[in-house]
Amino acid sequence: MSDGAKGKVAGSVLARVPKATFRAHIADGLRAAILNGDIEPGAQLVETALADQFGVSRGPLREAMRQLIDEGLLIAVPYTGTHVVGLSVDDVREIYSMRVTLEIFAFEQIWARRDQAFRQGLVARRDALTACIDAEDDAASIVAELQLHGFVYEATGHKLLIRTWDSIRGRLQLYWAAHHRAHGIRGPRRDGHDRYVEMALSDDFDTLKSEITDHMARGGRQTEDFLRGREARAAAQSP
Amino acid sequence: MSDGAKGKVAGSVLARVPKATFRAHIADGLRAAILNGDIEPGAQLVETALADQFGVSRGPLREAMRQLIDEGLLIAVPYTGTHVVGLSVDDVREIYSMRVTLEIFAFEQIWARRDQAFRQGLVARRDALTACIDAEDDAASIVAELQLHGFVYEATGHKLLIRTWDSIRGRLQLYWAAHHRAHGIRGPRRDGHDRYVEMALSDDFDTLKSEITDHMARGGRQTEDFLRGREARAAAQSP
DNA sequence: ACGGCTCACATTGTCAACAATCGACTGTCT
DNA sequence: AGACAGTCGATTGTTGACAATGTGAGCCGT
Structure with missing residues (x-):
């Protein structure tokens, strides 16, 4: 992790991207993994494991997961677990x-x-x-x-x-x-x-x-x- | 805040609610405040201030805000701020x-x-x-x-x-x-x-x-x- | 006076530790 | 044997501190 994090110089006139955050990147990665089938429907997503895997803390990861929940790809039950949704x-x-x-x-x-x-x-x-x-x-x-x-x-x-x-x-x-x-x-x-x-x-x-x-x-x-x-x-x- | 947080006793047989989390409560409160007009369109929502106001830490509050963002009530720009959306x-x-x-x-x-x-x-x-x-x-x-x-x-x-x-x-x-x-x-x-x-x-x-x-x-x-x-x-x- | 630069502040992003809760296991009692 | 209570491990929920970033005020040189 933390590859392009120190780029202090690039004033970059034309890029209006305000320095990408992790959350977005993680959400994309997770979404791709789910849609690609790397994670099967019904499988549980454990926060700690995923956080390690992505090389970030649980904070950003949780927010990314919440975004996928809102997209209808995951379903969470409090204190119990978050699973990939299985469509009926x-x-x-x-x-x-x-x-x-x-x-x-x-x-x-x-x-x-x-x-x-x-x-x-x-x-x-x-x-x-x-x-x-x-x-x-x-x-x-x-x-x-x-x-x-x-x-x-x-x-x-x-x-x-x-x-x-x-x-x-x-x-x-x-x-x-x-x-x-x-x-x-x-x-x-x-x-x-x-x-x-x-x-x-x-x-x-x-x-x-x-x-x-x-x-x-x-x-x-x-x-x-x-x-x-x-x-x-x-x-x-x-x- | 923090009223029913310490209810250790209530085993509550009939309630199938798996112990309400803060995030949901905060999201509801924030949404009500916005829709009620207590927070005007365009106003900035500062995390620390809101966290104090709701009596919780910034973590749950951030997740609640992210939910409202997905609902289209808030709009966030990284490292800068989150505002109540103003409809055109x-x-x-x-x-x-x-x-x-x-x-x-x-x-x-x-x-x-x-x-x-x-x-x-x-x-x-x-x-x-x-x-x-x-x-x-x-x-x-x-x-x-x-x-x-x-x-x-x-x-x-x-x-x-x-x-x-x-x-x-x-x-x-x-x-x-x-x-x-x-x-x-x-x-x-x-x-x-x-x-x-x-x-x-x-x-x-x-x-x-x-x-x-x-x-x-x-x-x-x-x-x-x-x-x-x-x-x-x-x-x-x-x- | 004006444009560009520096720097400090406010705010958000991230992290690692702590607490609460759930599910299953186990051992005991009837 | 079966049912029940207590306990243990795993996982999520929450917290406070630290780091990175954007913004605007103030300063300096021209």
Whole structure:
């Protein structure tokens, strides 16, 4: 730890970063570890162990964990422990139903303002996603798909909406990562996203709406089958 | 402070509360102080002072503040300070547009399941709100109106939606409180909410949708006028 | 007088030790 | 044998002190 801590000189005119704090770095690292699957759902996070691992004290670590709790990735019970959240069938169903609503809202916000930059950005991200799928790189596909959808939210400029998407994205990624590890190749098929982008660039809002609904419904059904199977297996094992 | 801290005896069989921590209590207290207007928007929150005031150390207080930051009530810049957020015209516009979407989504979720309990609960909360308005009790009106709308969200049982509403409610209440202090009597007029509840209990979903849109549009317009005036005044004063 | 620099202060970030609580284990009593 | 109380270890909650950083006041040179 404490690598670039002594940089007294760099007045650095253009960087408005007020000297990064540990908490942010730790939160990012922890989040990555969770979403990457290095820490499995249900696993307990022990503060002292993690603090050692990150080379910091428990103070900053606790704040980072609290941030992840607010993001819905961790769940804490006082004096007992903090665990990585395990998503249920209902949880995933909620995420997908919410996405339908939010994403349609996002397109409502931006519909009249879909300029050239937006169209190019959307196509670029679809191409990136397609490349990842063709390369059968699941981890990259997940990130690429999140960036495709995230681009739509960002384009709205609606800070509250973006904030809400951020609060959902973590859980969605958590689920996708688990699905990916369990099933190998995951959901995103080429044609589905091609159609999605095509509709997003068309002038028929109603068709886009139903495309989004279908898009999510496909993903949702897939997830439900997977999760129901997992829950059934878990139920058959534990009691 | 420090009243019920030493309760060693109370084994308290029926309470499943695992011994309340300070952090939660402080977060509630701080939130109340902010929403109540005891701490004005823009004011800086100094950790040491607040810690003394609450009778705790800076550790728990920092975590409570971080929670309020995640709720969007505070904004922090490292090594410099943490301030109560001041909402702009755009912020309020975003809140209202988001509410339209979320509330329509909420009714979609619950539409087919509007049983007797739901209807009675809705009417009861409308009556409570009406009573507060008739009594010209602004502070109570705000709470009552939040409970009326909150009841709809709760009724969906959609945890993610409720969570999202929670993340918006704080900012909405913050704005309403500021509006209330500046303008005296605030927005909620009787007939507006009567119509809202009437539509919510009817069987015409489309009409409800437009009623919600109008309902919010009225509120939004009102807020914009107020905020634009405030910003204009501020702009005329500071530079 | 004005711009840049130094320095002290206020505030936040971090740390290591201490206290409180929970869960499980164990030993005893019925 | 089974149930219950007490105890022990592990983990989180809390604290006060120390370090790093940003900000503004005051000084100096021009």
